[in-house]
Amino acid sequence: MIKGKVSLVVSDFAGGGTVRAFLLAQILQKIDYEVEVVGFLFGKEIYATPPSGIPINYVIGKNYPEFLLSAKKLLQKLDGDIIYAVKPKPSSFGVSLVHKLSQHRPLFLDMDDWELSWHGGFEWKYNPSLKQLYRDIFKQNGALKFPDHPLYLQWIERLVPKADVVTIDTNFLQKRFGGVYIPNGKDTAMFDPHKYNPEASRERYGLSKYRVLMFPGAPRPHKGVEDVLLALDLLNEQDLRLVIVGGSPYDDYDDQLIQKWGRWIIKLPKCPVEQMPEVVAAAHIVVVPQRDTLIAQAQFPLKLTDGMAMAKPILSTRVGDIPEILDDTGYLVDPGCPEQIAEQIQLIFEDLAAANERGIKARERCVKKYSLLTMSSTITEVMNRL
Secondary structure, eight states: OOOOEEEEEESOTTSTHHHHHHHHHHHHHHTTOEEEEEEEEOSSSOSSOOOTTOOEEEEEOOOTTTHHHHHHHHHHHOOOSEEEEESSOIIIIIHHHHHHHHHOOOEEEEESSOGGGGGTGGGOOOOOOHHHHHHHHHSTTOGGGSTTOHHHHHHHHTTGGGSSEEEESSHHHHHHHOOEEOOOOBOTTTSOGGGOOHHHHHHHTTOTTSEEEEEOSOOOGGGOHHHHHHHHHHHOOTTEEEEEESOOSSSSHHHHHHHHHTTTEEEEOOOOGGGHHHHHHTOSEEEEOOOSSHHHHTOOOHHHHHHHHTTOOEEEESOTTHHHHHTTSSEEEOTTOHHHHHHHHHHHHHTHHHHHHHHHHHHHHHHHHSBHHHHHHHHHHHHHHO
């Protein structure tokens, strides 16, 4: 029996926030809510393909002043009994607050990043001269014409307490904003290693000749992929490869990596979430080498639960919540230390059977603490309190 409808509001279907929105949608469906993911599309294409059964609805995003007309169109699409904004941005939470004031529907806010960390965090200040302020407001591509300019992010952060419920996915965010902890979990029934043959997966994706280190996401500087590539330079073993899945939708960073370290990199195209378990099955090791930055400290890396659910040896760094998430089921090194990464890669391949046993423990931990079932029980409690 359907309990009601939830409208999940994303700031940009061309950005990474959609992945978290789709995860929340899956959980809400699991506890008998109708869901729809709605939002703006500022880019040319949708970043992440939604899982089957998750409906999406978008409005083409524009900069100010046209953004106000786009926002009006989006408001007309918010017909849920509960509005659930993903990320405290004007283009998601801001629009949702306007809806709350006019329609008096319960408003949830989910945070899986500290948005200001992308702009320097506490250090970021906006102190323009009068001339610069004029340019930022009136020039065709003036900075303040962008709906999610960091000045607006600062303003919207102050309104977080206006949400009826806040959900977060890291200790960092909980300390800063409070809220209910809902981790970046995984559909462990879909991501089930027993359904896949690693050798067959490696053959399908042209990886049979290699020992495969896999980064199943979009490379960005804080994610530390360069440290793995520097480790491969140190090892200089010709059958090792770093497989990147999907690449960056934001810029040409992965192309820069390929220019410098192309001999170590194999890039696989973006694929639907239903195909990802087969792709991850091809990995010998899943690498999540986060660097120690504000951005990384505030994040729960999705790649961790990809690897955990698929019972893979996981090589990661002591950053943020990662040691707590993995507990003793992964291999941890200090951030920004290619030498330690190289050493751990050698140790894992010297006794791959033992590493795979640790991977099995990682899956058991994922099923217990980070499965959709565990997450849905938390959201059910929140809904019951509401």
